[in-house]
Amino acid sequence: MTNDFLKAFGLTIRDQIIMKNSVEIKGLGTFKAEHTSQQQERKGDGKLVMLPPKDSIEFKADMGE
Amino acid sequence: MLIDNEKFIALLADNSGIEKEKVEKYLEELISEMKASFDEGEGYEVEGFGIFSKLGSNILFIPSDELETEINYKYVGMEPIELPGGAQQQEPEAPEDEDENPIQGILDGGKIEEREEYEDPFAELFNEAEEHEKAEKEQAEKGDLSEEEIEAVVEEEIESEDTEEIIAEEPEKEEEPEEALEDTLKDIFGSDETEEETETEEPEPEEESAPGPENWGIDAHKEEEQEGAFSGLLGDAEEEPELIDEDDIFASEEEINSEEDVFEAEEELQQEENESEEETDEELDFSALGDDESEQDFDDPFDELIEEDDDEDFVPVVTNVSSGKASKKEAGEEKTEEDDGKTEKKSRTLKSPRDRKQSSPVFLYMILALILLGGTGYLLAYFGVVNIEGITPSSASTQIAQNSPPVTQPESTPPQTSEEEEQPVKEVPEVETSSESAVIETEENNGSSSNPESEITEEETPRNQENDIAPLVADEKAPGDGGIISPVNIQAEAEVYGLNGTATEAGNNGYTIVLYTLSRKSGADAQFEKLSKEGFRVIIKEKPSQEFGALYRVSIGQFESLADAAVAAEKVDSEILGNYIITKI
Numbered sequence: 001m002t003n004d005f006l007k008a009f010g011l012t013i014r015d016q017i018i019m020k021n022s023v024e025i026k027g028l029g030t031f032k033a034e035h036t037s038q039q040q041e042r043k044g045d046g047k048l049v050m051l052p053p054k055d056s057i058e059f060k061a062d063m064g065e
Numbered sequence: 066m067l068i069d070n071e072k073f074i075a076l077l078a079d080n081s082g083i084e085k086e087k088v089e090k091y092l093e094e095l096i097s098e099m100k101a102s103f104d105e106g107e108g109y110e111v112e113g114f115g116i117f118s119k120l121g122s123n124i125l126f127i128p129s130d131e132l133e134t135e136i137n138y139k140y141v142g143m144e145p146i147e148l149p150g151g152a153q154q155q156e157p158e159a160p161e162d163e164d165e166n167p168i169q170g171i172l173d174g175g176k177i178e179e180r181e182e183y184e185d186p187f188a189e190l191f192n193e194a195e196e197h198e199k200a201e202k203e204q205a206e207k208g209d210l211s212e213e214e215i216e217a218v219v220e221e222e223i224e225s226e227d228t229e230e231i232i233a234e235e236p237e238k239e240e241e242p243e244e245a246l247e248d249t250l251k252d253i254f255g256s257d258e259t260e261e262e263t264e265t266e267e268p269e270p271e272e273e274s275a276p277g278p279e280n281w282g283i284d285a286h287k288e289e290e291q292e293g294a295f296s297g298l299l300g301d302a303e304e305e306p307e308l309i310d311e312d313d314i315f316a317s318e319e320e321i322n323s324e325e326d327v328f329e330a331e332e333e334l335q336q337e338e339n340e341s342e343e344e345t346d347e348e349l350d351f352s353a354l355g356d357d358e359s360e361q362d363f364d365d366p367f368d369e370l371i372e373e374d375d376d377e378d379f380v381p382v383v384t385n386v387s388s389g390k391a392s393k394k395e396a397g398e399e400k401t402e403e404d405d406g407k408t409e410k411k412s413r414t415l416k417s418p419r420d421r422k423q424s425s426p427v428f429l430y431m432i433l434a435l436i437l438l439g440g441t442g443y444l445l446a447y448f449g450v451v452n453i454e455g456i457t458p459s460s461a462s463t464q465i466a467q468n469s470p471p472v473t474q475p476e477s478t479p480p481q482t483s484e485e486e487e488q489p490v491k492e493v494p495e496v497e498t499s500s501e502s503a504v505i506e507t508e509e510n511n512g513s514s515s516n517p518e519s520e521i522t523e524e525e526t527p528r529n530q531e532n533d534i535a536p537l538v539a540d541e542k543a544p545g546d547g548g549i550i551s552p553v554n555i556q557a558e559a560e561v562y563g564l565n566g567t568a569t570e571a572g573n574n575g576y577t578i579v580l581y582t583l584s585r586k587s588g589a590d591a592q593f594e595k596l597s598k599e600g601f602r603v604i605i606k607e608k609p610s611q612e613f614g615a616l617y618r619v620s621i622g623q624f625e626s627l628a629d630a631a632v633a634a635e636k637v638d639s640e641i642l643g644n645y646i647i648t649k650i
Binding site: 029 | 066067068069070073076077080081082083087088091092093095096099111112113114115117123124125126128132133135136137138139140143144145146147148
C-alpha cells in the first residue's frame with residue numbers, strides 16, 4: 001500500500017461524491033453525497049438566520065455486518 | 066448513480082495508475098489495517114480524506130476539512146446570513162426591498178440608500194395594515210377573537226416564509242390605483258419624502274375615510290368604496306376629520322420642515338414639488354399629502370407630551386397592531402404616534418451629524434487661536450520684545466552676564482567691579498570673557514562681595530572649587546596673586562567651551578569627555594598634570610561612591626552639546642582617549 005494509492009483512494013471517492021454518486025467499497029461501507037438545501041433557522045436569541053446550502057458526505061459502514 | 070466495488074477499483078486504478086490487481090490488494094490491506102486499528106480502539110486516518118473511527122458496532126467517517134471544502138466548492142463563501150426580519154418583534158423587510166428597489170433604484174438614482182432606510186417603517190406599516198384588515202375580517206366573522214388569538218395569527222403570518230409575498234402583494238392590490246400613481250409620481254419627482262410618504266401610505270386604510278370624499282380625488286373614492294366594507298368596524302374613525310384642517314396641513318408643513326431641517330435643502334425641494342403637485346395633480350397627490358400632513362398635524366399637540374414615550378412605543382409594533390380590539394381611532398393614533406416617533410427619531414439621529422458639523426468649527430477656532438497666540442508669543446520673544454529664556458536670541462548671553470558674578474578685585478581695585486558690572490549689558494561678547502575670568506576670580510574674593518546678585522553664584526562657586534578642576538586651574542595660575550588674573554589669562558580663557566585650554570566655570574553646564582575614573586586623588590592629579598601638558602582642558606570631579614568611597618573622574622574638554630563633544634572626541638588621539646564616555650559635567 002503506497003501513498004499514491006491512499007491519495008488516489010481519497011480523490012476517487014471525492015470525485016464521485018462531487019458527481020453525486022455513491023461509492024460502495026466492499027468490506028468498508030458506502031459513501032453517499034447528501035445535499036442540505038438552504039434553510040432558515042431561528043436562533044436562541046430570536047435572530048433569524050439563513051443557512052447556506054451544503055453538500056456533505058455520508059458514510060454507512062458495512063464492516064461489522 | 067452507485068459506484069460499486071468493481072467500478073470503484075477500476076476508477077481507482079485509472080486515477081492512481083496502479084494495476085487493478087494491486088489496487089484490489091491495497092484496498093484489502095487498507096481495510097484490514099483499519100480493522101486492526103479499530104480493534105486497538107483507535108481511529109484510522111486517511112490523509113486528506115478523513116478519519117474512520119469505530120463507535121460501538123458502527124463505523125463513523127469524519128471527513129477532513131479539505132474534503133468538506135472540496136465537496137462544497139459550489140457554495141464556497143456562503144456564510145449564514147442574519148435575516149433582517151429575524152428580530153423577534155420585527156416583520157420581515159426583505160420582500161419590500163426586493164419589490165421596491167428594482168424600480169425605485171432606477172428612478173431615484175442615487176437615493177437607493179435612503180430608500181432602504183425608509184423601507185423599515187414602510188414594511189412595518191404594510192404589515193400593520195394587512196394585519197388590521199385580517200384582524201378586522203376575522204373579527205367580523207367570528208366577532209369575539211381574543212387578542213392572543215389575533216397575535217398568534219399575526220405571528221404565524223410573519224414567521225411563514227410566504228407572508229413575505231403576501232405582504233408585498235396584497236396591500237398593493239387593495240391600494241393599487243392610488244399607490245401606483247403615487248409611486249410613479251414619487252419616482253418621477255425623485256422624491257426623498259419617502260420617509261413620510263411611506264409611513265403615511267399605510268395608515269391610509271384607516272385614515273382615508275377621515276377627510277371625507279370631497280377632499281379626496283377620484284382614486285380616493287374607489288378606496289372609499291373599499292373602505293366602506295369596514296365602515297362598520299371603523300366607526301369612530303370618522304371623528305378624525307375634525308382634527309384635520311387644510312390650512313393646518315399647509316401651515317404644519319412648514320413647521321415640520323423647520324423641525325426636521327436636517328434635509329432642509331431636500332425638503333424645500335420636496336415642498337416645492339409637493340406644492341406643484343397639489344396644484345396640478347391635486348386629486349392624486351393630495352391624499353398622500355393630506356395624510357402625510359394630517360398625521361403630523363394632528364399629532365403635533367401630543368408630540369411634546371408623548372415624545373419620550375414614543376421611542377418605547379415604537380418597538381412593539383406587532384402587539385400594538387394586533388391588539389385590534391382597541392377602537393380604530395386609538396389604533397390610528399397610536400400608529401401615527403409611532404410614526405411620529407419614527408420621524409422624530411430619525412430627525413434626531415439625522416440632526417446629530419449636523420450638530421457635529423456646527424460644533425467642529427468652535428474647536429477649530431480655539432485651536433487656531435492657540436496657534437496664533439503661540440506664534441505671536443514666539444515672535445515677540447524672538448524679536449526681544451519679551452524676554453523668554455531659550456527663544457530670545459540674546460537671552461543666553463545676557464543670562465550668562467546676569468549669572469556671572471561681578472568682577473571684583475577685592476582689595477586693590479574695588480571700583481573696577483562697577484565697571485565690569487555695567488559692561489555685560491552693553492557688550493555681550495566681552496561679557497563672556499570677563500565673566501569667565503570673573504568666575505575664577507570670585508572664588509577668591511567671595512567674602513568681600515557686597516552685591517546680592519553675585520552672592521548666589523559665589524556660594525556655588527566655592528563648592529565647585531573643591532571638586533572641580535576649574536578652580537584648580539585658577540589656583541595654579543594665580544597662586545600668589547591672591548586671585549587676580551592677568552589680562553593675558555583672560556584672553557586665553559576666552560572660550561567657554563572647548564577641548565583645549567583651561568576649564569571655565571561657565572562651561573561646566575556642558576558636556577565633557579570622561580577618560581578615567583580613579584579611586585585615588587593622587588592618580589587623578591597625575592592624570593590631570595599629564596593631560597594639561599598635552600594642552601587639554603582637564604576636569605577632575607569627585608564622585609561619591611558607595612563602594613569605593615570617593616572616585617575621581619578625569620575628563621577633558623567642555624562642550625556645549627553632546628554632539629560637539631562627540632565631534633571633538635573623534636579628533637583626539639585614540640591613545641589618549643582610550644575608552645571614553647561623554648557625559649554632562
